[in-house]
Amino acid sequence: MSISSVVPKARFSAQARLRALQADIMELILERDLDAGDPMPTEGELCEVLGVGRNTLRESLKVLQALGVIEIRHGFGMFVAPSNFDALADGLTFRGRLSLRHEGLEALQLVDIRQALEAGLISASIPVVSQEHLALIEAAVVKMEDLAARGEQFAEADAEFHRLLFEPLENDLLMNLMSVFWKVYRKIHVEIGTDGMHLVDTAAAHRNIYDAVAAQDAATAAQLLNCHFDGIRAKIRAFVESD
Structure with missing residues (x-):
């Protein structure tokens, strides 16, 4: 009908x-x-x-x-109204979670968009990252490493790491959009579960990204960020196929 x-x-x-x-x-x-x-x-x-x-x-x-x-x-x-991205975050979260009940297409597309933002903009951020700011990024990595060694999740430190990578660009709209995608990403991650996550490996991946940024190696940093989201894609596909 x-x-x-x-x-x-x-x-x-x-x-x-x-x-x-x-x-x-x-x-x-x-x-x-x-x-x-x-x-x-x-x-x-x-x-x-x-x-x-x-x-x-x-x-x-x-x-x-x-x-x-x-x-x-x-x-x-x-x-x-002042800038408020809550409605956008809520709408995208719903669409992403809804897609997990079907083929997962929109959830995968949301991951693609976040990857494109980060991998595409890291080359602009690296030249303006100060030594003081690098220390903040490394502190987030150390926190992830410490929590991973204890077998504990580190979602907040993970979010802080990615925020700090692009904060030097001083682009408020970008920061808001990244916050939206992080909220959506986390909700999707909760939906599909965290079983099988290799915390130590994930923390090590963030350490490698940090090392490339600290070395001002934009090409390697972009390549690492492009690969960084392969794990969540695999989990989404596995979740959809098992449903």
């Missing part, structure tokens, strides 16, 4: 109108040159400018709030 035979055409047209209204509200924010934290027009003004009823407007505002476009502070009004 097709979706069109279940959902009335009026429902489709209503959804289309709401999406159009959401687009109009975002366009209004841009046209008025509003920035994060700036107050939004009142509901009454938006209704008048956009030519819609209050109930219809509120439906769209709720969606935009969920998407992190606007922030509704009860008793204070509406504001353009």
